[in-house]
Amino acid sequence: xxxxxxxxxxxxxxxxxxxxxxxxxxxxxxxxxxxxxxxxxxxxxxxxxxxxxxxxxxxxxxxxxxxxxxxxxxxxxxxxxxxxxxxxxxxxxxxxxxxxxxxxxxxxxxxxxxxxx
Amino acid sequence: xxxxxxxxxxxxxxxxxxxxxxxxxxxxxxxxxxxxxxxxxxxxxxxxxxxxxxxxxxxxxxxxxxxxxxxxxxxxxxxxxxxxxxxxxxxxxxxxxxxxxxxxxxxxxxxxxxxxxxxxxxxxxxxxxxxxxxxxxxxxxxxxxxxxxxxxxxxxxxxxxxxxxxxxxxxxxxxxxxxxxxxxxxxxxxxxxxxxxxxxxxxxxxxxxxxxxxxxxxxxxxxxxxxxxxxxxxxxxxxxxxxxxxxxxxxxxxxxxxxxxxxxxxxxxxxxxxxxxxxxxxxxxxxxxxxxxxxxxxxxxxxxxxxxxxxxxxxxxxxxxxxxxxxxxxxxxxxxxxxxxxxxxxxxxxxxxxxxxxxxxxxxxxxxxxxxxxxxxxxxxxxxxxxxxxxxxxxxxxxxxxxxxxxxxxxxxxxxxxxxxxxxxxxxxxxxxxxxxxxxxxxxxxxxxxxxxxxxxxxxxxxxxxxxxxxxxxxxxxxxxxxxxxxxxxxxxxxxxxxxxxx
Amino acid sequence: xxxxxxxxxxxxxxxxxxxxxxxxxxxxxxxxxxxxxxxxxxxxxxxxxxxxxxxxxxxxxxxxxxxxxxxxxxxxxxxxxxxxxxxxxxxxxxxxxxxxxx
Numbered sequence: 001x002x003x004x005x006x007x008x009x010x011x012x013x014x015x016x017x018x019x020x021x022x023x024x025x026x027x028x029x030x031x032x033x034x035x036x037x038x039x040x041x042x043x044x045x046x047x048x049x050x051x052x053x054x055x056x057x058x059x060x061x062x063x064x065x066x067x068x069x070x071x072x073x074x075x076x077x078x079x080x081x082x083x084x085x086x087x088x089x090x091x092x093x094x095x096x097x098x099x100x101x102x103x104x105x106x107x108x109x110x111x112x113x114x115x116x117x
Numbered sequence: 118x119x120x121x122x123x124x125x126x127x128x129x130x131x132x133x134x135x136x137x138x139x140x141x142x143x144x145x146x147x148x149x150x151x152x153x154x155x156x157x158x159x160x161x162x163x164x165x166x167x168x169x170x171x172x173x174x175x176x177x178x179x180x181x182x183x184x185x186x187x188x189x190x191x192x193x194x195x196x197x198x199x200x201x202x203x204x205x206x207x208x209x210x211x212x213x214x215x216x217x218x219x220x221x222x223x224x225x226x227x228x229x230x231x232x233x234x235x236x237x238x239x240x241x242x243x244x245x246x247x248x249x250x251x252x253x254x255x256x257x258x259x260x261x262x263x264x265x266x267x268x269x270x271x272x273x274x275x276x277x278x279x280x281x282x283x284x285x286x287x288x289x290x291x292x293x294x295x296x297x298x299x300x301x302x303x304x305x306x307x308x309x310x311x312x313x314x315x316x317x318x319x320x321x322x323x324x325x326x327x328x329x330x331x332x333x334x335x336x337x338x339x340x341x342x343x344x345x346x347x348x349x350x351x352x353x354x355x356x357x358x359x360x361x362x363x364x365x366x367x368x369x370x371x372x373x374x375x376x377x378x379x380x381x382x383x384x385x386x387x388x389x390x391x392x393x394x395x396x397x398x399x400x401x402x403x404x405x406x407x408x409x410x411x412x413x414x415x416x417x418x419x420x421x422x423x424x425x426x427x428x429x430x431x432x433x434x435x436x437x438x439x440x441x442x443x444x445x446x447x448x449x450x451x452x453x454x455x456x457x458x459x460x461x462x463x464x465x466x467x468x469x470x471x472x473x474x475x476x477x478x479x480x481x482x483x484x485x486x487x488x489x490x491x492x493x494x495x496x497x498x499x500x501x502x503x504x505x506x507x508x509x510x511x512x513x514x515x516x517x518x519x520x521x522x523x524x525x526x527x528x529x530x531x532x533x534x535x536x537x538x539x540x541x542x543x544x545x546x547x548x549x550x551x552x553x554x555x556x557x558x559x560x561x562x563x564x565x566x567x568x569x570x571x572x573x574x575x576x577x578x579x580x581x582x583x584x585x586x587x588x589x590x591x592x593x594x595x596x597x598x599x600x601x602x603x604x605x606x607x608x609x610x611x612x613x614x615x616x617x618x619x620x
Numbered sequence: 621x622x623x624x625x626x627x628x629x630x631x632x633x634x635x636x637x638x639x640x641x642x643x644x645x646x647x648x649x650x651x652x653x654x655x656x657x658x659x660x661x662x663x664x665x666x667x668x669x670x671x672x673x674x675x676x677x678x679x680x681x682x683x684x685x686x687x688x689x690x691x692x693x694x695x696x697x698x699x700x701x702x703x704x705x706x707x708x709x710x711x712x713x714x715x716x717x718x719x720x721x722x
Contacts, residue, residue, distance in 0.1 A: 060699065060700075060703055061700070064696040064699055064700060065696075067692050067695070067696055068692055068693055068696050070692075071688060071689050071692035071693075072689060072692075074685055074688060074689060075685065075689065078682070078685065100134065103134050103137065103138060106138065106141070107137055107138070107141065110141040111141075245683070246679065246682065246683050246686060249683075249686070249687075249690075250686060250690070253690045253693075253694065256694075257690075257693060257694055257697050260697055260698070260701060261697060261701075264701050264704060267704065270708050270709065273701070273704050273705040273708050273709075274705065276701045276704070276705075277648060277701050277702060277705045280697070280698050280701050281648060281651055281652075281655075281698075284652070284655045284694055284698060285639075285642055285651075285655055285658075287694070288635075288638070288639075288642075288655050288658035288659055288662065289639075289658075291658075291659065291662040291687060292635055292658065292661065292662050292665070294662075294683075295631075295662050295665035295666050295669065295683075296665070298665075298666065298669055298679075298680060298683070299628070299665065299668075299669035299672070302673050302677070303677065303679060304677075304679040304680070304683060305679075
C-alpha cells in the first residue's frame, strides 16, 4: 500500500490548493455581480422546459440510428491497427462490411428517418 | 471449397439485403414480390446446402475454416438444411397473411431471412463468438418480427416480453461464455476427443491444457440457464405463451420451430463434448458429471408442467405454445441420457418436431386467413365446414401425440430406447405418462372439430375455406414430411448418429 | 499487475447487481439498463481472462468488441419496441402490460 501514499498526498494537496486559493482571493477581490457576469459561460445552452417534457418521437428514431452506426465504427479501429498485415483482403472485407452498413443507411434515408420535418 | 461451405449463408444474406432495398422501390400490389424473392433465395440456399451433403458425409468439410470460425461437418449441413426448409415453409405460410394484415412485406421477408442466417451460423461453428453472433442475429430479428403487427396491442406486448426475457437470457449466456472462455483458455470449443485429451492433461504434472475446469463447470451451468430461457424450459418458460399468443401467427410458427431448433443445435454443439466425455477425477470432474442430472431434472419439470398447463388452455396458439414447451422437455431426455445415441435421438426428434409443429400451425394460419378465430371453441364443427383442414390438423396432432406411423412416434421411440439403454428407464416411463396426458388437449380440439355440431349453422361458418396455392403447398410439404420422416426412420437415424458422432 | 481474481469478482458483483435490478424493476427502460450492466460485467470478464491467459488471447478482446456492437443494436431494437408499446398504451411498466394472461 506504500505506493498509494503519494497519491493520497497529491489528492490532499489538490483540495487544499483550491480552497486556499479561492478563500484568499475572496478576501481581496471586489464583489460586483451583474447579469452578463452571472450568465452561463461555455457550459452549453440555457436549459428550458423540465426534463420530463415530451420530445418528438422522430428524435428517438434519429438517435437510435446514430447509436447503431456510431458503435459499428468500433470495428474500424482494430482493423486500422493491423491494416498493413492483412493487406488487400482485409481492405475488401472492410468494404463489404461498410457496404452492408450503407444499405442500412439507404434504408433509413428512404424511410425518411433522416429528415427532421 | 471453403466458399462453397458458406454459400447458403451468403445467398441468404444477399437475398435479405436485396429484399430490403427492393422493397423501398415497390409500392402497392408489387409488395408480394418481396415474399417471392425471399422464397427464391431460400430455395437457392437450400439447393446449395443439399449439394454440400455428400462432401460433408465424406468428412471433407470437417476441417476448421477461417481459424475455426466455420465448420462444415455433417451436423452443420444437416441443421442448415433443416433451418432453410423451415424458413421456406414459414415464408410460404406468411405471404398471404402478411398481405391480409397489412404487415410490411419487405421487412418481414428480410427479417425471416436474417433470422435463418443466424440459425445457420449457430449450427455451423465451433467458436463461441460465432455462436453468440448467430444467436443474437436470430434473436434481434425475432424481437422485431413479434411486434410487426403495428396496430395490434397484443403484438407489441408479445414483442416487449420476448425482447426483455431474450435480452436477459443473452446476458446470462454471455456471462456463461465468458467463464467458459476463462476455463478453456480459448473461444474455440473442443470436440469430444480433443476435450478428453485436454482434461486428461490437466493433472498436476502435465501442462494444464484446460486452465480451470471449475470455471468451465460454473460457466456451463450458466449456459444451461441461458439456453433454458431461449428454448423455454420450465423454470424459464413464462415468457413463451405470451409471446406466442401475441405474435403474428406465422411468426409464432417460426418461433416454435426455428430459433428453438437452432438453440438446441447450439446446445448440442456446446454440451455434447462434456456429456459424452470420459469421466474425470476430482472436484471439477464431479461438477462436470452433474450436467446430465441437471438436464434430467429440467426434462421432467418441462414436460410435466408443459403438458399439464396445456390442458387448461382455451386459445389454440397458447395451447401449442405449452405443447412446444412439453416437446422441448422430451428433447431434453436425449441430453439427460448423455450417450451418443441420446444425442442422435435429439437430432432426429428436432427434424420430426419441425415438420409436425409447422403442419399444425399451417392449418391454424390457413383457417385464420379465412376469419376463423384462434380460440379452441372456434374450431367447433370444423369437419363439416373445412374437412380437409380438419383432417390435416388431425394428422399433425397424431404425430405430435406420437402415434405410429408418423415421425412423432419414431422420434419418441428413439428417445425412449436411448433412455432405456442408458439405464434411465424411469425417465422413459415419465415420458410415456406425459404422452398420455398430452392426448387430453390434442383430443379436445379433435372432439370440437368432429363430434360437436356447429352451434348455429352460419353463425361462425364463413362458408368453404379454399387454401391458396402457397399455404396449400406448405401444408402438403409438412404433412408429407411427417410421414416420410417416419418411413425413412432407419437412414435418418443413421445420419443423425453420424452427424452427432463428430461433435 | 492486478490478479485476475479481482477483475472476476468485480465482474460477478456487477453481474449480480444487474441481474437483481433486471428481475426487480418494473420499468422496461430500467430493465434494459440493468441488462446493459450485466453485459459490462461480461466484457470485464472477457478482457480480464484474455490478459490472464499465458499465451495471450486476442479472441477475448475481440469478443468484448462484438458484445458492445451487438448490445448497441439490441438496445436500439429494444427501445424502438418499448417506444411502440408506450405509444399504444402510454406506459412502460411491465406489470401494467398484461393484456395477455401470464
